Amino acid sequence: MSALRARVIELYKQLYYMGKEYPAGAEWFHPRLKKAFLKNKDVSDPKEIEALIGRGQFVIKEIEALYMLRKYRSLKKSYYEEPLPLAEANLVKKINANAP
Amino acid sequence: MSLRVLVGVKRVVDYAVKVRVRPDHKWVVTDGVKHSMNPFDEIAVEEAVRLKEKKIVSEIVAVSCGPPQSQETLRTALAMGADKAIHVEVPAKDAELLSPIHVAGIIAKIAKDEKIDLVILGKQAIDDDSNQTGQMVAGLLNWPQATFASEIVQADGGLKVTREIDGGLEVIQVKLPAVITTDLRLNQPRYATLPNIMKAKKKPIDKKSPADLGVDTKPRLEVVSVDEPPVRQAGAKVANVEELVQKLKEAGRI
Numbered sequence: 001m002s003a004l005r006a007r008v009i010e011l012y013k014q015l016y017y018m019g020k021e022y023p024a025g026a027e028w029f030h031p032r033l034k035k036a037f038l039k040n041k042d043v044s045d046p047k048e049i050e051a052l053i054g055r056g057q058f059v060i061k062e063i064e065a066l067y068m069l070r071k072y073r074s075l076k077k078s079y080y081e082e083p084l085p086l087a088e089a090n091l092v093k094k095i096n097a098n099a100p
Numbered sequence: 101m102s103l104r105v106l107v108g109v110k111r112v113v114d115y116a117v118k119v120r121v122r123p124d125h126k127w128v129v130t131d132g133v134k135h136s137m138n139p140f141d142e143i144a145v146e147e148a149v150r151l152k153e154k155k156i157v158s159e160i161v162a163v164s165c166g167p168p169q170s171q172e173t174l175r176t177a178l179a180m181g182a183d184k185a186i187h188v189e190v191p192a193k194d195a196e197l198l199s200p201i202h203v204a205g206i207i208a209k210i211a212k213d214e215k216i217d218l219v220i221l222g223k224q225a226i227d228d229d230s231n232q233t234g235q236m237v238a239g240l241l242n243w244p245q246a247t248f249a250s251e252i253v254q255a256d257g258g259l260k261v262t263r264e265i266d267g268g269l270e271v272i273q274v275k276l277p278a279v280i281t282t283d284l285r286l287n288q289p290r291y292a293t294l295p296n297i298m299k300a301k302k303k304p305i306d307k308k309s310p311a312d313l314g315v316d317t318k319p320r321l322e323v324v325s326v327d328e329p330p331v332r333q334a335g336a337k338v339a340n341v342e343e344l345v346q347k348l349k350e351a352g353r354i
Contacts, residue, residue: 010295013294014293014294014295017294018291018294023116064291067291068288068289068291070116071115071139072284072288074115074116075115075139075226075284076284078226079284080284
């Protein structure tokens with residue numbers, strides 16, 4: 001039981017830490033994080049706790065992916081020329097195909 | 101192969117921060133602004149760690165030149181998987197005058213002292229956008245360079261590097277020791293997790309000064325002025341074609 005408790009606390013710390021750079025702000029993220037944990041404070045079935053930790057780990061992966069993508073996109077926007085948007089590119093293709 | 105790799109990491113204003121020009125027009129506002137590791141350097145660290153996971157690399161040394169806070173950036177590099185770090189401390193006041201030639205001198209000296217086989221650097225920093233340090237390090241050491249790498253594989257006792265060039269890709273074979281600079285598409289850097297950052301606090305950070313390494317950091321360049329890009333002028337709506345033609349005539353366009 002205490003081993004699970006330690007893992008839940010570790011999960012909370014990790015999410016709290018990641019929330020510091022959340023795009024909507026830590027002030028947005030932290031209260032919601034706390035609420036999500038408090039909502040399940042009475043859960044006592046080890047299997048259920050395990051499942052909830054699993055969900056927490058999934059959220060961590062999602063946030064990591066979000067940060068990575070955000071950084072990648074902003075760098076791409078500032079340093080690389082944007083490729084033509086799909087609709088525009090298709091139009092260009094069509095015009096070229098019809099050209100004599 | 102068991103290469104010793106040196107990666108350069110720079111502490112820069114975070115990519116998500118809206119930069120403002122400092123009132124004296126010599127640099128941008130850095131006080132009280134969030135800083136983080138230069139994203140291109142993150143890619144360099146990630147590549148070094150991946151090469152280590154493939155057993156091509158035996159040890160990763162991270163180097164940063166900058167103010168005392170650069171240590172945080174080095175901790176991030178250690179948390180991502182670097183083995184040890186060297187902090188070349190430059191007071192904050194002088195750090196903004198540090199130019200690529202100085203940093204290249206420092207990195208080249210450390211590369212020799214530490215018996216480094218491969219130097220991996222970000223192609224440029226997102227604050228001054230110089231895109232010079234890697235090339236200068238290669239020049240100073242007289243090592244081959246593979247800039248703007250988007251893929252690195254081991255081949256024929258050296259490395260086969262795919263480079264991003266205008267309008268396509270170029271594949272080159274480099275002998276070791278060599279200098280590589282990273283482009284955006286080389287890899288997706290991992291996130292430095294909290295437990296890893298805690299563990300990184302136990303890894304060693306060596307502190308040095310440019311004088312210890314025999315590098316003169318006297319500024320060779322003078323910043324004349326730093327300015328915001330010009331603001332786009334507001335447009336106007338016209339009611340009909342006559343008005344449009346008249347306005348264009350007034351503006352001298354037709």
